[in-house]
Amino acid sequence: MSELGAERFAELHIDHVRRAFGDHVALRDMDLTIKGGEFVALLGPSGCGKSTALNCLAGLLPLTGGAIFLDGKRIDQLPPERRGFGMVFQNYALFPHMSVRRNIGFGLSMRKVPRTERIRRVAEALRLVQLEAHAHKFPAQLSGGQQQRVAIARAIVLEPRLVLMDEPLSNLDAALRLEMRTEIRRLHQTLGLTTVYVTHDQEEALALADRLVVLREGEVQQVGSPEEVYAHPANRYVAGFMGYRNMIPVAVHAAHGDSVTVRADGLELVGANRDDLPAGHDAVAAVRPEDFSVAGADVENTIPATVEIVEYHGREQVVEARLSGGLALHVRTTSRLAPGDEVRLAVPPERVLVFAAEGSS
Amino acid sequence: MTATLERPQGTVEKPALRHRLAERGVDRVLLLLVPGVLFVAVLFVYPVFYGLQLSFQPKDGGGPLANYQKFFSDSYLFDTIWLTLRLALPAALINVLASIPIAYRMRGRFRGKRLLTTILVVPITLGTVLTAEGLIEYLGPVGWFNKVLLWLHLTDTPLRLVNNYWGVLFSLIITGFPFAFLLTLSYLSGIDPSLEQAAATLGADWRHRFTRITLPLLAPGLAITFCLTFVLAFSVFPSAYLVGLPQGATRVISIAAYESAFRDFDFPLGSAIAMIMAVVMLAVIGLVLAWRSTLYRGATGGKG
Numbered sequence: 001m002s003e004l005g006a007e008r009f010a011e012l013h014i015d016h017v018r019r020a021f022g023d024h025v026a027l028r029d030m031d032l033t034i035k036g037g038e039f040v041a042l043l044g045p046s047g048c049g050k051s052t053a054l055n056c057l058a059g060l061l062p063l064t065g066g067a068i069f070l071d072g073k074r075i076d077q078l079p080p081e082r083r084g085f086g087m088v089f090q091n092y093a094l095f096p097h098m099s100v101r102r103n104i105g106f107g108l109s110m111r112k113v114p115r116t117e118r119i120r121r122v123a124e125a126l127r128l129v130q131l132e133a134h135a136h137k138f139p140a141q142l143s144g145g146q147q148q149r150v151a152i153a154r155a156i157v158l159e160p161r162l163v164l165m166d167e168p169l170s171n172l173d174a175a176l177r178l179e180m181r182t183e184i185r186r187l188h189q190t191l192g193l194t195t196v197y198v199t200h201d202q203e204e205a206l207a208l209a210d211r212l213v214v215l216r217e218g219e220v221q222q223v224g225s226p227e228e229v230y231a232h233p234a235n236r237y238v239a240g241f242m243g244y245r246n247m248i249p250v251a252v253h254a255a256h257g258d259s260v261t262v263r264a265d266g267l268e269l270v271g272a273n274r275d276d277l278p279a280g281h282d283a284v285a286a287v288r289p290e291d292f293s294v295a296g297a298d299v300e301n302t303i304p305a306t307v308e309i310v311e312y313h314g315r316e317q318v319v320e321a322r323l324s325g326g327l328a329l330h331v332r333t334t335s336r337l338a339p340g341d342e343v344r345l346a347v348p349p350e351r352v353l354v355f356a357a358e359g360s361s
Numbered sequence: 362m363t364a365t366l367e368r369p370q371g372t373v374e375k376p377a378l379r380h381r382l383a384e385r386g387v388d389r390v391l392l393l394l395v396p397g398v399l400f401v402a403v404l405f406v407y408p409v410f411y412g413l414q415l416s417f418q419p420k421d422g423g424g425p426l427a428n429y430q431k432f433f434s435d436s437y438l439f440d441t442i443w444l445t446l447r448l449a450l451p452a453a454l455i456n457v458l459a460s461i462p463i464a465y466r467m468r469g470r471f472r473g474k475r476l477l478t479t480i481l482v483v484p485i486t487l488g489t490v491l492t493a494e495g496l497i498e499y500l501g502p503v504g505w506f507n508k509v510l511l512w513l514h515l516t517d518t519p520l521r522l523v524n525n526y527w528g529v530l531f532s533l534i535i536t537g538f539p540f541a542f543l544l545t546l547s548y549l550s551g552i553d554p555s556l557e558q559a560a561a562t563l564g565a566d567w568r569h570r571f572t573r574i575t576l577p578l579l580a581p582g583l584a585i586t587f588c589l590t591f592v593l594a595f596s597v598f599p600s601a602y603l604v605g606l607p608q609g610a611t612r613v614i615s616i617a618a619y620e621s622a623f624r625d626f627d628f629p630l631g632s633a634i635a636m637i638m639a640v641v642m643l644a645v646i647g648l649v650l651a652w653r654s655t656l657y658r659g660a661t662g663g664k665g
Binding site for chain 1 (some may be wrong): 553555556558559560561562563564565566569573574577578657659660661
């Protein structure tokens with residue numbers, strides 16, 4: 001295993017990087033420092049600039065502004081072939097006219113690694129991704145998951161300083177995706193390769209990364225550990241992306257320090273004032289479906305509602321409940337409910353995040 | 362598109378004949394092929410077989426193969442094969458080779474691409490006569506090209522570039538290039554650009570990216586492009602007259618066939634020459650396709 005150990009760097013500094021396509025700014029002033037050995041996920045919906053950022057790092061896209069430094073040395077003007085980064089493409093980009101072995105060995109032969117060493121390293125990479133039996137096959141003869149493994153092996157066999165992965169799991173079916181996710185994390189832990197991973201799947205990012213970078217319309221929204229981003233989303237947008245499915249439009253009724261009381265037609269909630277909003281301000285109360293519970297009558301912070309739609313999810317049910325004012329709430333609960341049930345939904349005040357409403361912050 | 366799950370009553374035992382035929386791809390859509398098949402039969406298959414049998418009925422008698430014996434024993438006729446190949450092979454090769462870098466540069470989107478493509482493709486629409494006229498104006502003894510050469514004192518006497526081998530070669534390149542370029546461009550566009558990007562991140566400079574990735578994937582398409590431009594060039598006729606030396610260096614095989622059939626009114630000999638012409642073309646194409654069959658010919662879309 002140690003043969004494929006990465007040549008470490010201390011830090012990669014992305015310094016106010018900007019990329020525009022004509023009038024459209026795909027990446028705005030991105031500033032990020034990645035430490036050697038770290039697994040960083042760039043997270044956001046399509047069009048948020050995460051792939052642009054990755055291509056800028058790889059050298060496949062020139063920057064419109066800013067710079068990239070690797071241990072203080074400027075690298076953003078180097079062509080991709082001289083950066084020594086490995087990249088796993090979304091569509092794998094395997095060379096269709098080469099066998100698995102030659103695909104994996106391509107980078108080594110480009111770097112003029114002697115033949116005997118090349119054979120040894122390819123064999124080791126094949127073993128690492130468990131494809132020894134398929135070495136002679138061509139990409140078209142492999143399944144999606146196997147192609148994915150070849151793409152990963154081809155990138156890591158070079159012991160790159162940095163591995164870039166562009167939504168590598170998005171073309172796989174659900175079961176395989178989970179399996180490969182574990183595989184990628186395992187490779188990262190064994191080899192210690194510094195990795196930048198682009199994805200639109202928050203679950204994938206939370207599961208894999210040491211640090212998350214949430215992007216929106218080319219701008220970094222939040223940088224933090226999975227726990228930080230999951231539990232303390234920086235703004236309404238990040239909250240929405242991290243699974244706060246209920247975004248209830250409310251008005252601030254009273255604010256006392258961190259605590260805030262908000263009201264809407266048919267509900268009154270106490271929550272955490274994340275944007276220091278004064279009374280009278282328009283706001284959004286963000287609540288995860290799983291933070292609601294079906295409660296008795298005398299618990300605080302409850303909302304009366306009528307169950308409308310019930311989805312069966314095994315241990316849990318996903319329920320859409322209607323408030324008297326017409327708002328719909330999404331609730332995940334182990335209680336067994338049926339359409340038409342009258343319930344009281346309770347939520348702890350610290351799990352209600354109150355953000356400024358769109359356009360008013 | 363959607364299959365009907367309920368069969369009409371009464372046909373429960375066995376699927377209807379129509380369905381069984383449809384399973385094998387036989388349905389009414391096939392009728393659309395009829396005009397095409399008729400067209401090919403009337404305008405291609407019939408003339409070929411008519412010509413073939415005519416070539417075995419020599420005008421002056423002497424056995425069914427007399428026309429072929431005559432062709433191969435008369436160097437004035439026989440040499441036309443060599444003279445034509447000498448024009449068509451380099452012309453096709455130059456067209457294919459020239460189209461590669463230009464098509465390579467013209468992948469992707471950029472400002473003015475449409476205009477540039479139009480300029481590159483316009484020679485198709487000009488026709489041979491206009492091209493020939495242009496060549497004579499430009500490359501002739503008193504044309505601009507020679508005037509410039511004389512003015513720069515690069516030469517003392519005008520270079521002879523038309524009414525000989527070179528004139529016809531230039532003409533073939535000008536008229537054949539657009540075809541080669543369009544074909545190569547479409548083959549190149551079919552190669553996933555992320556393959557080259559992947560090669561770049563693996564340390565390949567542009568030279569290696571081209572020779573190791575693009576060229577191997579493009580080669581089968583280049584073989585087809587070569588065949589098509591070769592066929593166009595091999596049947597050269599008007600420019601061999603207009604900018605060539607039709608009784609000398611550019612007495613191509615189609616001139617020999619034309620003269621036999623329409624000057625000497627020896628249709629059987631003309632047919633025999635046409636048959637020989639077809640065989641030579643098929644031989645060259647066969648060689649190129651045999652080489653092509655040794656190449657990787659699968660998908661080039663990246664996902665394998």
